Amino acid sequence: xxxxxxxxxxxxxxxxxxxxxxxxxxxxxxxxxxxxxxxxxxxxxxxxxxxxxxxxxxxxxxxxxxxxxxxxxxxxxxxxxxxxxxxxxxxxxxxxxxxxxxxxxxxxxxxxxxxxxxxxxxxxxxxxxxxxxxxxxxxxxxxxxxxxxxxxxxxxxxxxxxxxxxxxxxxxxxxxxxxxxxxxxxxxxxxxxxxxxxxxxxxxxxxxxxxxxxxxxxxxxxxxxxxxxxxxxxxxxxxxxxxxxxxxxxxxxxxxxxxxxxxxxxxxxxxxxxxxxxxxxxxxxxxxxxxxxxxxxxxxxxxxxxxxxxxxxxxxxxxxxxxxxxxxxxxxxxxxxxxxxxxxxxxxxxxxxxxxxxxxxxxxxxxxxxxxxxxxxxxxxxxxxxxxxxxxxxxxxxxxxxxxxxxxxxxxxxxxxxxxxxxxx
Numbered sequence: 001x002x003x004x005x006x007x008x009x010x011x012x013x014x015x016x017x018x019x020x021x022x023x024x025x026x027x028x029x030x031x032x033x034x035x036x037x038x039x040x041x042x043x044x045x046x047x048x049x050x051x052x053x054x055x056x057x058x059x060x061x062x063x064x065x066x067x068x069x070x071x072x073x074x075x076x077x078x079x080x081x082x083x084x085x086x087x088x089x090x091x092x093x094x095x096x097x098x099x100x101x102x103x104x105x106x107x108x109x110x111x112x113x114x115x116x117x118x119x120x121x122x123x124x125x126x127x128x129x130x131x132x133x134x135x136x137x138x139x140x141x142x143x144x145x146x147x148x149x150x151x152x153x154x155x156x157x158x159x160x161x162x163x164x165x166x167x168x169x170x171x172x173x174x175x176x177x178x179x180x181x182x183x184x185x186x187x188x189x190x191x192x193x194x195x196x197x198x199x200x201x202x203x204x205x206x207x208x209x210x211x212x213x214x215x216x217x218x219x220x221x222x223x224x225x226x227x228x229x230x231x232x233x234x235x236x237x238x239x240x241x242x243x244x245x246x247x248x249x250x251x252x253x254x255x256x257x258x259x260x261x262x263x264x265x266x267x268x269x270x271x272x273x274x275x276x277x278x279x280x281x282x283x284x285x286x287x288x289x290x291x292x293x294x295x296x297x298x299x300x301x302x303x304x305x306x307x308x309x310x311x312x313x314x315x316x317x318x319x320x321x322x323x324x325x326x327x328x329x330x331x332x333x334x335x336x337x338x339x340x341x342x343x344x345x346x347x348x349x350x351x352x353x354x355x356x357x358x359x360x361x362x363x364x365x366x367x368x369x370x371x372x373x374x375x376x377x378x379x380x381x382x383x384x385x386x387x388x389x390x391x392x393x394x395x396x397x398x399x400x401x402x403x404x405x406x407x408x409x410x411x412x413x414x415x416x417x418x419x420x421x422x423x424x425x
Contacts, residue, residue: 004138009037011321012144014337022345023425031114043259047086049385050331059411061421075221081249092260140344147322149174159294178303188299198267202291210279217258225254308353309340325369328384
């Protein structure tokens with residue numbers, strides 16, 4: 001059985017790993033020259049309910065990527081406004097470590113291989129075409145192309161191309177595989193009938209900041225600096241993808257996290273204003289390069305799906321990450337990718353797909369986010385274990401826990417312990 005995964009971010013990597021562990025032959029297609037996508041500029045793990053989801057995944061036998069981010073964490077159990085017990089992995093080391101892990105598993109990775117079309121018969125995909133005209137056949141397909149780009153969307157719904165890590169001008173625009181199959185994608189909305197939302201953070205070169213700020217970042221992992229009152233902009237919070245960080249504290253303060261670079265927790269901040277703040281006189285953006293003007297626009301291409309991650313209307317296409325819902329975060333990408341990769345193999349064997357029960361956080365969020373896309377209000381909301389609407393639901397439903405033994409027990413009672421470790425082929 002051959003599973004082809006399209007998109008090499010966290011969700012695509014998780015899907016490829018799980019399909020391989022389940023016994024399939026796996027090929028992974030990435031349009032740029034490195035894996036991880038937005039994972040190269042992220043870095044936040046285990047904050048709030050993401051701790052619960054991470055431990056659920058580990059208990060189910062799919063903790064491969066969580067273990068790597070844990071190993072490369074620069075800081076553990078740090079707190080910042082609205083968030084507790086966060087772990088921050090090093091964004092400058094993560095991609096190489098993950099790429100080696102994937103290749104050592106025997107997964108074939110195609111770099112600079114942008115998938116642009118499909119060959120389809122009725123409601124089934126027979127294969128995919130890359131931009132150079134090469135055709136690849138497969139049995140089951142997993143789309144994890146995300147929802148950011150092409151450049152026109154950032155121009156139309158944002159402040160222009162921000163020259164972000166996804167590098168559309170260099171490697172070409174994102175292509176929706178579900179749309180190529182004739183499926184109508186869902187688009188995230190925001191107020192004033194605008195579509196999409198701004199990515200939620202930027203990176204500053206740590207060396208461009210004052211010694212005092214750098215020393216505090218290295219020691220504590222977090223620095224909070226007051227913004228001059230005249231420069232506070234509460235309105236910008238509503239444009240953020242990351243609603244778990246859309247708190248007034250993130251408008252009133254510069255909040256930096258140490259992920260190797262200095263992660264600036266805002267969609268963008270005008271460079272001239274930033275350099276007026278003590279310690280930031282020489283501040284320089286690393287990603288996006290236009291971080292003083294804007295950021296990338298996301299949530300413009302979500303595939304309708306079932307709760308086993310299969311795309312509606314296409315029998316052998318699964319999806320994960322932002323492609324599968326209005327999700328925010330690496331943990332959210334990893335858990336949806338894992339389930340998509342697992343169910344891709346089950347489908348190939350003629351087995352029914354696994355739908356995770358709502359009595360665990362992962363299963364509940366996958367189902368809850370799916371329900372919400374049916375309403376405009378739901379399409380204006382983002383879903384994450386780390387905050388906002390879904391984290392509140394986790395607490396209300398009694399799903400949030402940071403006790404490993406309690407989480408393991410819950411998973412075991414459902415007979416899901418180590419389910420992702422078992423070979424199917």
